[in-house]
Amino acid sequence: MTTTVTSRARLARFRAPGGFLLGAVLLLGVAPLVLPDFRLSLLAKYLCYAIVAVGVSLAWGRGGLLVLGQGVFFGLGGYAMAMHLKLADATAAGETLPDFMQLYGTSDALPWWWEPFRSPLFALVMTVVLPMAVAAALGFFVFRRRVKGAYFAILSQALAAALAIWLVGQQATTGGTNGLTDIQGFFGYDLNDPVNQRMVYLVIAAALLLVMVLARQLFVSRFGELLVAVRDSEERVRFLGYNPANVKLVAYVVAAGMAGLAGALFVPAVGIISPALIGIVPSIGFVIGAAVGGRASLVGAVLGAVAVAWAQSTLSDAFPAAWTYLQGLLFVVAVGFLPGGLASLATLLRNRRTRPDSSGGAV
Amino acid sequence: MKGELKGEGLTVRDLRVTFDGFTAVDGVDLDIRPGDLRFLIGPNGAGKTTLVDAVTGLVKASGSARFGGQELLGRPVQAIARTGIGRTFQTATVFENLTVLQNLDIAAGAGRRWWTMLRRRKEVPEPVERALETIGLSALRDRPAGVLAHGQKQWLEIGMLLVQDVRLLLLDEPVAGMSHDERQATGELLQRISEERTVVVIEHDMDFMRSFARSVSVLHAGRMLSEGTVAEVQADAKVQEVYLGRAAEPVPSEPVATAQEA
Known part of the structure; x- marks a missing residue:
């Protein structure tokens, strides 16, 4: 009896590193070997969504913050990266302005706020720091004023809509509805070369693994416990002497940074960033994957994000009209009937078999 | 500073709480000496919980409430908590999805530096270990707090x-819904705690009050009706009139809740 218990405990200790190793082998070793170029670049795109989902899992799954506007941070990261790459492309082609500015631009000079993005270091730092700064500024006021629940969700979504609308209106400096398209190079590497596309995939897969390690550390840390406590009973946490606003702020800012990183990596993988990729609909899309897979479970959220993105590109080609409905349905079913997502299904079934009403008293 | 007394006194002057024109607490003065085990009694709606809410920053109040030389009114909840005031609620509010140990660890951690927050808990902090023993939940430390019995949740909160x-x-009806034995155990626990800290208990149960109170304040309709020892308060004619007189008959101390919660 005791031996089985200790050996099981020992197994549990190796489960996370073991699972991580398995994931690393699959993503970095098996997938590039077995998948053709086209599939691999699709997977690269899905993994970008998975990086956003890791942040969603932290902020929503653990922190209870329904972040319906992650498109803002994804977009800021994406545009920061794309601006640099467009400038680099223009320089490589011997031009002074990116192509779209020559078409729609009103002046011959580069807008002042584009200028710093010539520096690759500045652009890279901004892909993560800019979303985090915006999240910090927004969260500071929102959480202090104790805006929560649906109001927070609507507010964050409105922000996504606002950014998308603003971008559309700035045709001359942001490319408007088209966005920043036709990106050719990635820090000197030609993105049209399949070998370099594979390299981009590997960078994205490595980034996902890194982000998961970071998130897991936050989950198991004391901060992670406190975050769950804030989610479940904010008032009680306050009486223990903590300011819950700060706890939520950290989760929100970290999630924003992850979304920014994902947006930045999305650009070389797909070659475009546009308002349509960061507005309300994609923002909702970011949380659906996490909801379906299991928002409180890191692996659940990641697998859910990849699965939903895969289903979207497969089904929306075949039934373009039906996909939106299906997406909505998935969200409602997952949130309403299976709040733990598919990740909780195994536990639920096991509990049902062993203890018929174990959760009855916990309400 | 004050010799053996480790707790801190609470001084309330002319405390007033008004909700939409209804005065819940109407100019209350209250002096609680360090190390007291004070019971706050009074009929429903007397303003007992509202008084505690005001002192802990949950509701706005006018007047003054001083603790350890600091004015409490007007400060945010978490700032008041950090001056060394803790409270419980009528319905036990513990973090149901976290284990008993995690609940206690979070409670112990408001002063922690941020870099310790980012690390995993390596060992059980010594105060947490002691508290687990004091409240008798050592064996249940790894259970989610949500599965605890009602009484155990109250103990966990303490x-x-x-x-x-x-x-x-400041404990709001800590023995509501508890069995007789649990009440006895809780009362003894509170007496032990009050050797090192100041304890204020809101209570409806007269038997419990008689057994364990060191001093008593009686609130009625938002005002302080009487203060003193148990004997003094019981002898007070005003108190008998509004409260004890009616409660002298067998006290209906919410046994219904016991059946439901268990």
Whole structure:
């Protein structure tokens, strides 16, 4: 009896590193070997969504913050990266302005706020720091004023809509509805070369693994416990002497940074960033994957994000009209009937078999 | 500073709480000496819980409430908590999805530096270990708090205040819904705690009050009706009139809740 218990405990200790190793082998070793170029670049795109989902899992799954506007941070990261790459492309082609500015631009000079993005270091730092700064500024006021629940969700979504609308209106400096398209190079590497596309995939897969390690550390840390406590009973946490606003702020800012990183990596993988990729609909899309897979479970959220993105590109080609409905349905079913997502299904079934009403008293 | 007394006194002057024109607490003065085990009694709607809410920053109030030389009114809840005041609620509010140990660890941690927050808990902090023993939940430390029995949750809440190392505990009906034995155990626990800290208990149960109170304040309709020892208060004619007179008959001390919660 005791031996089985200790050996099981020992197994549990190796489960996370073991699972991580398995994931690393699959993503970095098996997938590039077995998948053709086209599939691999699709997977690269899905993994970008998975990086956003890791942040969603932290902020929503653990922190209870329904972040319906992650498109803002994804977009800021994406545009920061794309601006640099467009400038680099223009320089490589011997031009002074990116192509779209020559078409729609009103002046011959580069807008002042584009200028710093010539520096690759500045652009890279901004892909993560800019979303985090915006999240910090927004969260500071929102959480202090104790805006929560649906109001927070609507507010964050409105922000996504606002950014998308603003971008559309700035045709001359942001490319408007088209966005920043036709990106050719990635820090000197030609993105049209399949070998370099594979390299981009590997960078994205490595980034996902890194982000998961970071998130897991936050989950198991004391901060992670406190975050769950804030989610479940904010008032009680306050009486223990903590300011819950700060706890939520950290989760929100970290999630924003992850979304920014994902947006930045999305650009070389797909070659475009546009308002349509960061507005309300994609923002909702970011949380659906996490909801379906299991928002409180890191692996659940990641697998859910990849699965939903895969289903979207497969089904929306075949039934373009039906996909939106299906997406909505998935969200409602997952949130309403299976709040733990598919990740909780195994536990639920096991509990049902062993203890018929174990959760009855916990309400 | 004050010799052996480790708790801190609470001084309330002319405290007033008004909700939409209804005065819930109407100019209350209250002096609680360090190390007291004070019972706050009074009929429903007397303003007992509102008084505690005002002192802990949950509702706005006018007047003054001083603790350890600091004015409490007007400060945010978490700032008041950090001066060393802890409270419980009528319905036990513990973090149901976290284990008993995690609950206590969070309560112990408001003063932690941010870099310790980012690390995993390596060992059980010593105050948490002691509190687990004091409240008798050592064996259940790895259970989610949500599965605890009602009484155990109340004890866990008291344990959280102990690891929080508050100098003043404000307990809102800590024995409601408890069995006789549990009440006895809780009363003895409170007496032990009050050797090192100041304890204020809101209570409806007269038997419990008689057995364990060191001093008593009676509130009625938002005002302080009487104060003193148990004997003094019981002898007070005004108190008999509004409260004890009616309660002298067998006290209906919410046994219904016991059946439901268990």
